[in-house]
Amino acid sequence: MxxxxxxxxxxxxxxxxxxxxxxxxxxxxxxxxxxxxxxxxxxxxxxxxxxxxxxxxxxxxxxxxxxxxxxxxxxxxxxxxxxxxxxxxxxxxxxxxxxxxxxxxxxxxxxxxxxxxxxxxxxxxxxxxxxxxxxxxxxxxxxxxxxxxxxxxxxxxxxxxxxxxxxxxxxxxxxxxxxxxxxxxxxxxxxxxxxxxxxxxxxxxxxxxxxxxxxxxxxxxxxxxxxxxQPKQTTITIAGKLGSEPDILINMYKELIEAKNPNTNVVLKPNFGQTSFLFNALKAKQIDIYPEFTGTVLESLVKVPHGQRDTGVTPEKLYGYAKKDLKDQFGFDYLPPMEYNNTYSIIVTKAFADKYHLKNISDLRNIESKLHAGFDLEFLNRPDGYKGLQAKYGLSVTSQSVDAALRYEALRSGKVNVIDGFSTDSQIRQYNFVELKDNHHLFPVYQGAPLVSATLAKEHPAIIDTLNVLAGKITEDEMREMNYQVNVKGKSPAVVARNFLVAHHLLGANQK
Missing domain, CATH: 1.10.3720.10 (MetI-like)
Known part of the structure; x- marks a missing residue:
């Protein structure tokens, strides 16, 4: 109480x-x-x-x-x-x-x-x-x-x-x-x-x-x-997917934009459920920016002839493909990505990994009949998700759709014994879970970057320059720690975002 x-x-x-x-x-x-x-x-x-x-x-x-x-x-x-x-x-x-x-x-x-x-x-x-x-x-x-x-x-x-x-x-x-x-x-x-x-x-x-x-x-x-x-201001609408990480990122965008553009009003719309919701909203000009990942762009958002894009290339090439395809097909600007790679992970408990000597995803083939997977609905239907596990690893497991926000609790409580997740998820550290190595290189690189509408890029180039200060910043350890601060320590995403920007001198001395 x-x-x-x-x-x-x-x-x-x-x-x-x-x-x-x-x-x-x-x-x-x-x-x-x-x-x-x-x-x-x-x-x-x-x-x-x-x-x-x-x-x-x-x-x-x-x-x-x-x-x-x-x-x-x-x-x-x-x-x-x-x-x-x-x-x-x-x-x-x-x-x-x-x-x-x-x-x-x-x-x-x-x-x-x-x-x-x-x-x-x-x-x-x-x-x-x-x-x-x-x-x-x-x-x-x-x-x-x-x-x-x-x-x-x-x-x-x-x-x-x-x-x-x-x-x-x-x-x-x-x-x-x-x-x-x-x-x-x-x-x-x-x-x-x-x-x-x-x-x-x-x-x-x-x-x-x-x-x-x-x-x-x-x-x-x-x-x-x-x-x-009410008096009109320039309003920028920034949205994010469901989860602490997108929430932290959009708060960083807000802090940076308002610090450099005091006459700009930034509206945040956090906690969208699906990638398609955000992408359609950007196409409909209902939002101006949202953080998206390079692998997701190439696997789910742009139309690419089969086999034309090799996702097993360097992160720089992968980003180049995503940027070009988004510009050519939708007119969107895809800004330079941050450093960390928030790739998909296949996750089990430490006890389960020890019991069956699991280190790589391919090891799951040996206990296929014992697996009961809880995969997010989006993961179940993506070529770089469960469909890829079937094609590249030959895995066919009993699986059910579990909401992304509930899958870790399902794993912890024993309702399922294998789930999908992301490499920067704080729950991996919190519950001492084990990430299995993607030894067949199914998952492409997922570097996050602001995806920006054509209108915003054209009319507000200063805002683009402002957001570019995050390019090459934020390591996987830093992102995982920030997620931990929000999900486990209960800190506000806005506070965590601001603390990072201040600590890395990205807001300027007058903003401290």
């Missing part, structure tokens, strides 16, 4: 900001869903077949996995709040439409006849008779939709939209259950609080309910107007 309280105190500002972001995303999605679903339900009151088709269609939309929907939206609308809101609206339409339609069609026919007898117009009958009677059912649908939105909105963190999902992902990545619990509890409490507020609306009069809904609308709208009228 003491650790829970300490974490709550230390993360109070992040928690407060995450709650505000979560509420904003959820309310915006709810308002849009109401604006769409309620008028459609009213318009099809006398068309049962059309209402049935719409209900079925909305039901089908709800069956699309949320993560898949977010991935599909990125190429069209980019990252951030827009795709998150669209996805949440898609899921919220069904309960609001369905309850509105049911509420309005379940009204006693005698009341409709009485309204007609009094000579009411359709609009008068709707506003004075039908909607007041159906209001409790309609609001019940809105309540159901909002609870679902608040729960689903935690996934918005995967595409840089913020919210309480950031804390949950951070806790999973750093193996800190307290952070995960805080994020999950906060989301659950939000759902309970807003559900209770809407329940009160169910018992109120129509005009009070409408006034309350207008107040809800005013919150995100007012926030949007506030940000719109």
């Amino acid at each position: 003491s650790h829970f309280i300490q974490t709550l105190i230390s993360e109070r500002y992040n928690l407060f900001n995450a709650i505000l972001q979560h509420i904003e995303i959820s309310l915006v999605a709810l308002v849009i869903a109401i604006i769409i679903a309620v008028p459609i339900a009213i318009s099809v009151l006398s068309h049962k077949k059309v209402a049935y088709v719409i209900t079925q269609f909305a039901g089908v939309l709800q069956t699309i996995p949320s993560l898949a929907l977010l991935g599909l939206l990125i190429p069209f609308v980019g990252i951030g709040e827009v795709p998150a809101v669209i996805a949440l609206v898609v899921y919220a339409i069904l309960p609001i439409f369905q309850n509105t339609y049911i509420g309005l069609t379940s009204i006693d026919e005698s009341l409709d006849e009485a309204a007609d007898a009094f000579g009411m117009t359709k609009f008068e009958k709707l506003t004075k008779v039908q909607l007041p009677i159906a209001l409790p059912t309609i609001i019940a649908g809105i309540r159901q939709a909002l609870v679902m939105i608040i729960g689903t909105a935690t996934l918005a963190a995967l595409i840089g939209a913020g919210g309480l999902g950031n804390l949950i992902l951070l806790g999973i990545d750093r193996n800190d259950n307290t952070l995960t619990i805080i994020g999950a509890l906060a989301a659950a409490l939000l759902a309970i609080i807003f559900s209770a507020l809407i329940y009160v609306l169910q018992k109120g009069k129509l005009r009070y309910s409408i006034a309350a809904l207008l107040l809800i609308i005013a919150i995100p709208v007012g926030n949007g107007i506030y940000h719109a009228v």
Whole structure:
């Protein structure tokens, strides 16, 4: 309990900001869903077949996995709040439409006849008779939709939209259950609080309910107007993949850029889940920079005729291939890389390695039937991942997809006995795990470097020069130690990043 309280105190500002972001995303999605679903339900009151088709269609939309929907939206609308809101609206339409339609069609026919007898117009009958009677059912649908939105909105963190999902992902990545619990509890409490507020609306009069809904609308709208009228600065958006290492790197980029360009506002979007999310966001001009690795560029991002690129070359040649292909195919600038090679690793526990005398990846062939692998989904489907292990090492093992943030815990707890990882992962040191030598040279060199949009490179050459100070810096030992400081010692990535820059005199004396 003491650790829970300490974490709550230390993360109070992040928690407060995450709650505000979560509420904003959820309310915006709810308002849009109401604006769409309620008028459609009213318009099809006398068309049962059309209402049935719409209900079925909305039901089908709800069956699309949320993560898949977010991935599909990125190429069209980019990252951030827009795709998150669209996805949440898609899921919220069904309960609001369905309850509105049911509420309005379940009204006693005698009341409709009485309204007609009094000579009411359709609009008068709707506003004075039908909607007041159906209001409790309609609001019940809105309540159901909002609870679902608040729960689903935690996934918005995967595409840089913020919210309480950031804390949950951070806790999973750093193996800190307290952070995960805080994020999950906060989301659950939000759902309970807003559900209770809407329940009160169910018992109120129509005009009070409408006034309350207008107040809800005013919150995100007012926030949007506030940000719109603020003085404009040059804004650079930097994103990073899930994990401590990308988080450290993007904080270094931010420190360097703002130190040399004081009129530039740098926005960080950490903890993206997949490489494809970030790359598509860069193509869609939703972000300006993210750290990427040379091996990943050649294996997963650029289109290269089979056999045209030999990845078993020197790091300098590999970087040259990646830089040229990115420029030719996408117009992106790939800046000079850092020193360390964050290559893939195949990892086992020391006890397992000692028991079966494992030193090289090829040694796994001798105990193939005893292997139960837990590989990250991206590793499972990459030619320089499990597919490469099958082709180059002849390995075919029982494997399952394990989230990148959970694979070390799965190995430590004995759920699996071999996993993929990266050579700079702090957990290797933390748990005294063993990296098996890639004796058939499957994994290419993975040197990290800033991948920059064509627009930024053209319009802000000074920023490019600023980032280039990291070229050739950071050894594997230094990167592993920084990851250890974040994941094990609990230090902030921003603090660790700044400490490194200061220690290596990269910020200038006036920034110390």
